[in-house]
Amino acid sequence: xxxxxxxxxxxxxxxxxxxxxxxxxxxxxxxxxxxxxxxxxxxxxxxxxxxxxxxxxxxxxxxxxxxxxxxxxxxxxxxxxxxxxxxxxxxxxxxxxxxxxxxxxxxxxxxxxxxxxxxxxxxxxxxxxxxxxxxxxxxxxxxxxxxxxxxxxxxxxxxxxxxxxxxxxxxxxxxxxxxxxxxxxxxxxxxxxxxxxxxxxxxxxxxxxxxxxxxxxxxxxxxxxxxxxxxxxxxxxxxxxxxxxxxxxxxxxxxxxxxxxxxxxxxxxxxxxxxxxxxxxxxxxxxxxxxxxxxxxxxxxxxxxxxxxxxxxxxxxxxxxxxxxxxx
Amino acid sequence: xxxxxxxxxxxxxxxxxxxxxxxxxxxxxxxxxxxxxxxxxxxxxxxxxxxxxxxxxxxxxxxxxxxxxxxxxxxxxxxxxxxxxxxxxxxxxxxxxxxxxxxxxxxxxxxxxxxxxxxxxxxxxxxxxxxxxxxxxxxxxxxxxxxxxxxxxxxxxxxxxxxxxxxxxxxxxxxxxxxxxxxxxxxxxxxxxxxxxxxxxxxxxxxxxxxxxxxxxxxxxxxxxxxxxxxxxxxxxxxxxxxxxxxxxxxxxxxxxxxxxxxxxxxxxxxxxxxxxxxxxxxxxxxxxxxxxxxxxxxxxxxxxxxxxxxxxxxxxxxxxxxxxxxxxxxxxxxxxxxxxxxxxxxxxxxxxxxxxxxxxxxxxxxxxxxxxxxxxxxxxxxx
Numbered sequence: 001x002x003x004x005x006x007x008x009x010x011x012x013x014x015x016x017x018x019x020x021x022x023x024x025x026x027x028x029x030x031x032x033x034x035x036x037x038x039x040x041x042x043x044x045x046x047x048x049x050x051x052x053x054x055x056x057x058x059x060x061x062x063x064x065x066x067x068x069x070x071x072x073x074x075x076x077x078x079x080x081x082x083x084x085x086x087x088x089x090x091x092x093x094x095x096x097x098x099x100x101x102x103x104x105x106x107x108x109x110x111x112x113x114x115x116x117x118x119x120x121x122x123x124x125x126x127x128x129x130x131x132x133x134x135x136x137x138x139x140x141x142x143x144x145x146x147x148x149x150x151x152x153x154x155x156x157x158x159x160x161x162x163x164x165x166x167x168x169x170x171x172x173x174x175x176x177x178x179x180x181x182x183x184x185x186x187x188x189x190x191x192x193x194x195x196x197x198x199x200x201x202x203x204x205x206x207x208x209x210x211x212x213x214x215x216x217x218x219x220x221x222x223x224x225x226x227x228x229x230x231x232x233x234x235x236x237x238x239x240x241x242x243x244x245x246x247x248x249x250x251x252x253x254x255x256x257x258x259x260x261x262x263x264x265x266x267x268x269x270x271x272x273x274x275x276x277x278x279x280x281x282x283x284x285x286x287x288x289x290x291x292x293x294x295x296x297x298x299x300x301x302x303x304x305x306x307x308x309x310x311x312x313x314x315x316x317x318x319x320x321x322x323x324x325x326x327x328x
Numbered sequence: 329x330x331x332x333x334x335x336x337x338x339x340x341x342x343x344x345x346x347x348x349x350x351x352x353x354x355x356x357x358x359x360x361x362x363x364x365x366x367x368x369x370x371x372x373x374x375x376x377x378x379x380x381x382x383x384x385x386x387x388x389x390x391x392x393x394x395x396x397x398x399x400x401x402x403x404x405x406x407x408x409x410x411x412x413x414x415x416x417x418x419x420x421x422x423x424x425x426x427x428x429x430x431x432x433x434x435x436x437x438x439x440x441x442x443x444x445x446x447x448x449x450x451x452x453x454x455x456x457x458x459x460x461x462x463x464x465x466x467x468x469x470x471x472x473x474x475x476x477x478x479x480x481x482x483x484x485x486x487x488x489x490x491x492x493x494x495x496x497x498x499x500x501x502x503x504x505x506x507x508x509x510x511x512x513x514x515x516x517x518x519x520x521x522x523x524x525x526x527x528x529x530x531x532x533x534x535x536x537x538x539x540x541x542x543x544x545x546x547x548x549x550x551x552x553x554x555x556x557x558x559x560x561x562x563x564x565x566x567x568x569x570x571x572x573x574x575x576x577x578x579x580x581x582x583x584x585x586x587x588x589x590x591x592x593x594x595x596x597x598x599x600x601x602x603x604x605x606x607x608x609x610x611x612x613x614x615x616x617x618x619x620x621x622x623x624x625x626x627x628x629x630x631x632x633x634x635x636x637x638x639x640x641x642x643x644x645x646x647x648x649x650x651x652x653x654x655x656x657x658x659x660x661x662x663x664x665x666x667x668x669x670x671x672x673x674x675x676x677x678x679x680x681x682x683x684x685x686x687x688x689x690x691x692x693x694x695x696x697x698x699x700x701x702x703x704x705x706x707x708x709x710x711x712x
Contacts, residue, residue: 027493053493059531064482064524071486074465077493079486091520098476099483102460106472109685110464144686167688244692 002188009179011153012042012118014187015160016080020050023078026164029056029065030082030118039084040120040179062088066095066117070103073113078164086121087130093138100169101144116163120176121149122215122265123312126305133302134266139171140243140275147242148196149173151217154185155200155240162196170196173242175215199246201253205235208322209253211276212263213239216313220263223318234322242272250276251283258289259325263313268296290328295321344574345632347604348558351572354579357632359640361579370583376647382578383642384656385419386635389439391660392448393609395667396438396455400613404671405455409436413576413608416634417541419443420581421603424589425509426502428469430491432484432510435473436541440511444468448663449670458674477512478519481538484510485525488534488597497535498595505593508536509585515546517562518554526566529598537588538563538600541575543607548620560602568598575603576634606632679705 006014020026028043034057037044047055058065062083069079083089089096096117103113123132140147146168150156156174163170194200202217203224210220217238224234235253239246254260260280262273277292295313303311340360342353352367389411396408411418418439425431425444433440438451445468453462454473461472474480488508491497496506516522517540529536542559544551555562563570569591573584581603588599606629610617617626642648683698 056532059524059527061520061524061527063521064485064528067479067482067521067524068486068489068528071483071488072490072493073486074471074483075487075490075494077490094476094479095482095521099474099479103472104688105685106459106461107464107685108459108462109688110466112688114688146687168691 001186003184004187005182005184006153006157006187007179008150008153008156008175008181009040009042011157012160012174013044013046015157016043016046017049019080019161019164020046020054023164025076026078026080027054027056027072028080028082029058029069031058031060031065031084033057033082038082040176042118042174042179043082062092063095066092066100069115070095070099070113073115074111078114080116080118080164083117083119085131086119086133086135089119089135096139096145096171097142101142104168105144112167113169114167116160116170116172118160118172118174120179121173122175122177123302123305123308124177124215126308128305129302132305132308134264134297136171136173136242137266137271140272145169145171145243146197147171147173148240149175149214149242150240151175151178151214151238153181153183154193155238157185157187158192159196159240162192166196173214177215178218181218197241197244197246199240199249200238201235201249202238203234203236205233205257207233207257208259208261208325209235209237209250209257210261210263210318210322211237211239211250213242213272214264216263216265219313219315220318223315223322226315227319227322232322232326239272245276245279247279247283250280254280254284255287258287260288261293261295261318261321261325263295263318263321265297265312267299268294269299271296290325293321293325345604347572347574350558350560351574351604352580352584353574353577354583355577355637355641357576357637359637359644361641364580364583367580367583367587370586371579374579379638379642380648380652382419382423382582383635383638383648384659385423385439385443386415386578386638387656387660388663389419389442390415390635391664392438392442392451392667395664396452397609397613399452399668399671400455405452406457407455407612407614409612410607410609411436411439413606413629413634414541414543415439416578416638417575417581417603417605420578421509421539421585421601424582424585425507426589428503428506429589430469430471430487430506430508432471432480432487432508433473434477434480434511434513434516435475436513437473437511441468441470444470446470448667449674452667452671453674456671456674458676478516478522478525481510481512481516481519481522481525482528484508484536485529485534485598488529488536488592489532491535492533497593506535507589507592507597508534509539509589510536511539511541513546514540514542514544514551514554514559515549516540517559526563526568526598526600530567533595533597535592535595535597537585537592538598539585540600540602541605542602543605545607545611545617545621547611547615548617550621558602560600563600568600570600570602572602572604575605576632576637578634578638
């Protein structure tokens with residue numbers, strides 16, 4: 001037992017370190033991840049301890065990061081790619097959706113591509129364009145990939161290790177505006193509290209289910225606390241796994257509360273909430289007291305940062321969604 | 329006869345065609361051996377038997393290609409990308425590889441796969457539509473075909489970076505030192521992934537040989553649309569050696585590839601080879617080259633045919649006779665019959681296998697969809 005108060009960012013660093021200690025085949029590759037430790041310092045100190053061959057400063061080319069990682073995986077390595085910002089993943093889109101995702105099935109299972117693609121995502125940090133996006137649905141739409149997102153330090157610590165251990169390619173979305181959030185947990189625990197592809201009911205309630213992932217989980221918890229003061233009991237689920245979707249946990253909750261509000265920063269049109277809404281409607285039609293409500297980003301390019309507070313789902317917009325669900 | 333007289337009177341000189349004076353050639357289009365100070369040593373040890381086996385490979389893969397074309401026309405394949413004219417580039421480079429080297433092909437390297445020991449049926453299954461590849465790349469160190477142009481250049485580079493991380497470069501142990509070869513075409517040279525691969529390979533001294541078959545045409549676009557300078561000169565800008573070889577000359581292709589693979593294994597990679605050749609057929613069976621190129625060009629290249637060139641050399645030097653050539657043709661007939669039989673009897677897998685092998689670990693969606701599909705199918709049986 002070693003209870004420590006650690007930031008989310010540092011928890012990923014520690015998780016990467018543990019994975020690299022446990023398996024010499026784990027290598028990191030990305031832009032500026034060596035001496036600098038990455039623009040968010042997530043790989044800080046790792047090149048010093050593991051060397052330039054295992055913490056690889058890549059040339060400035062994202063398709064190259066992912067494409068060469070595929071080759072390393074074929075050679076028996078477990079590469080962990082860092083894409084510097086969400087909006088910079090698109091040059092690697094072909095490598096991810098056409099190469100990484102399909103290679104195993106094209107070989108009829110003869111080979112595997114155990115790699116992780118880490119992407120700091122989401123807004124709220126006052127950055128210029130392409131630094132605040134939420135591209136997760138593109139990848140959740142692609143068979144052959146797994147997509148997860150952590151929301152808190154303890155999950156970050158474990159989920160990155162579990163993603164690296166997974167024999168399938170995992171897209172790992174990190175909530176960049178939560179990197180500095182701190183939480184206390186047992187950093188010496190021997191096993192993860194739950195599987196990588198399981199959702200977590202982070203607050204129990206009876207009137208409405210609030211579902212989200214990554215940066216909005218904290219906002220959802222704050223919303224639930226505020227609603228409690230007004231007499232509304234909200235159940236909060238941290239989805240954690242976007243693909244595969246842990247639909248059973250969602251369905252169990254919705255059957256109890258009868259109402260579901262899904263929150264994400266990504267634009268709501270064809271976002272994760274759209275699929276979740278469809279599946280919940282198919283499975284809970286008679287239990288639903290209200291349509292599934294989506295609280296997402298507007299269907300526009302991410303706005304200039306001085307306007308981003310108007311775009312991002314905040315406590316008030318989430319509670320507005322809750323009110324709309326309760327109005328039926 | 330007249331060739332022999334000329335050969336005795338004059339030292340033969342390379343016939344560069346449009347390949348320019350930098351192009352390495354060891355056999356002229358007429359089948360005359362020309363010497364080269366740097367590359368003769370790589371073919372010096374080849375025995376007449378080796379050369380006859382080169383000839384056999386060339387003939388068999390041309391036959392494989394002809395069968396692929398015919399099978400498509402007969403409706404047995406959905407598509408066939410022809411290698412006609414590029415046999416020497418593929419056999420020459422493929423035969424230079426060691427078993428522990430690793431190959432990243434495009435979708436046209438049926439000849440390289442063949443000399444790596446792949447079952448010739450393997451290259452048919454993708455085009456018959458029974459799988460999207462379907463072989464284990466580790467079995468013959470021959471990766472799956474890559475259809476997205478140039479994407480495999482990064483895979484080859486990353487694999488080579490892994491070889492270096494494993495310490496299997498420059499040890500001096502021929503059983504250990506490993507090279508990677510990446511095939512692509514003149515069209516792919518414009519792709520971002522190929523250029524990124526050049527950058528990564530150079531930055532990490534990756535033991536990879538980039539083997540560009542410049543067949544002059546990317547579907548309908550001539551190579552001039554892809555580059556202002558000879559493609560092999562691109563390497564200089566990335567900081568590594570580039571060489572142009574006569575891709576219709578199996579001896580030169582073999583020698584140059586041997587040299588470059590050795591360099592890569594010794595830790596002097598990456599390197600670029602431009603094999604100057606010609607796509608004699610269409611891009612694929614869905615293409616119509618008469619719409620964009622003149623037949624005179626094709627006729628001109630017929631004089632540089634890679635098989636006739638080696639055949640002339642073998643015959644002229646007395647290393648093979650009509651009996652041998654006839655035996656190879658007979659073997660090709662047998663090979664073709666087996667290939668056709670194998671193709672038409674290739675089984676389509678059951679529908680429920682579509683959900684197999686997408687993921688290495690359990691995935692609830694795969695299992696649920698497969699079960700729903702089977703229940704749906706079974707519902708028809710109940711009705712009947």
